[in-house]
Amino acid sequence: MRNDPASAATAILHRVGGPANITSVAHCMTRLRLTLADPTAVDEEGLRALPGVLGVVSDGPTRQIVLGPGVVDEVTQEVAARVGATGRTGSAEAGLKARGPFRTALRRVANVFVPLIPALIGCGVLAGLNGLLLNTGRLPALTPALSAIASAFLAVIAVFVGHNTAREFGGTPVLGGAVAAVVVYPGVAKVTVFGTHLAPGQGGVLGALAAALLATRVEKWVRGRVPGALDVLLTPTATVLVSGLVTLYGLMYAAGAVATAIGTAADWLLATTGAAAGLLLGGLFLPLVMLGLHQALIPIHTTLIEQQGYTVLLPLLAMAGAGQVGAALAVYVRTRHDVSLPTASLRATIRSALPAGLLGVGEPLIYGVSLPLGRPFLTACAGGAAGGAFVGFFAMLGTKVGATAIGPSGWALFPLLTGNRGVGPAAAIYAGGLLTAYAVGFAATYLFGLPRGPVWRHRRDAMPGRVVPPA
Secondary structure, eight states: OTTOHHHHHHHHHHHTTOGGGEEEEEEOSSEEEEEESOGGGOOHHHHHTSTTOOEEEEETTEEEEEOOTTHHHHHHHHHHHHHHHHOOOSOHHHHHHTTOHHHHHHHHHHHHHGGGHHHHHHHHHHHHHHHHHHHHTOOTTTHHHHHHHHHHHHHTHHHHHHHHHHHHTTSOHHHHHHHHHHHHOGGGGGOEETTEEOOTTTTHHHHHHHHHHHHHHHHHHHHTTSOHHHHHHHHHHHHHHHHHHHIIIIIHHHHHHHHHHHHHHHHHHHHHHHHHHHHHHHHHHHHHHHHTOGGGGHHHHHHHHHHHSSBSHHHHHHHHHHHHHHHHHHHHHHTTTOOSHHHHHHHHHHHHHHHHHHTTOOHHHIIIIIHHHSHHHHHHHHHHHHHHHHHHHHHHTTOOOEESSSSOOGGGGGGGEEOTTOHHHHHHHHHHHHHHHHHHHHHHIIIIISOSSOSOBOOTTSOTTOOBOOO
């Protein structure tokens, strides 16, 4: 599929009801997300059977088609080009509401932050490299430049959050960015609220999100009430003025309190219940990934990075992917003497998906291996829980492991690691967590995750060529 994204796009569109059935197109690091006017027009089995499709998640009117990193960018461009030429518009809002308010809110917040992940990764890696150079005293002439490059995006991330928020919720993106820029403008230090001066950046991305949401509501209200001839003058002026004042005298203060509470809660959680918290987070993260809800955590990660310079949650959650790798290896070992065609195909899937799994991209193993087999998905969660408990235990002892950016996990997270006691201890604890998750995921799957005897059997009611896992 990677070699021919045009053919992949054609095949996908054919099985989702054609371009006219698509109301919106988006993607994250591994998934093509299509919002459909008529979800019943989708050929679910045909879509899942396409070469290169690693899984399909049905979420109301949305289909999340797992294609993997790199591939998804190329296929999304092809799909978007064809939908832009012939697809419907205007019904995406109704499609979102069909999911229910809670899931709609989570999805929309994710849509605001997911486009920012590439910049967060790039700047995070550079921040880690700069920290390494500073600690070793090398290239002193280069480190100030690297520091500026790595820090600039986070310094103005509020503007990007505001822009994306307004676009997602139907406002004018540049007005959302303009109001959110108030949060990071140095001049707010001269503004006094509740007897104290505001601090530039107070409230962070949460304040920017709230400011842009308000700006969108104000813009729509004003636009519906001013004469058309004055709209171009009055609407943006009123939007920026009203939203800006409310942001300064209310939202920044409130969002700052929430952001501080998030940081305090994360520190308390790890310091007092680190092992239990790690076990819970590492064990439950795979189901969140399966449902596509893991991206709702991005604002929390971003808030922690703004406050503390790193997020302590990501290394814990990354253990879930390591448990998945251990489970997949156990399946591969257990099936080495089974020469049937279904098992050979399964082993080929594991071989192709393991490199991505080691680098923290878990969907290929989820949808290609553990979830179809059933029990290995649960034993993979057990491995993730064990790895999370390992990392959380050391947090209780006073050594925190954090990531300077969000996005990658697995071995790809090492360049982003840091902590309250430096890079070395953080990397050692994280590596120990990975090995623990691998070992427990492997052992649990080898002993309890698969039936004795042949792994696969066929049922009479199975579709031609479809492999049915044991009940």
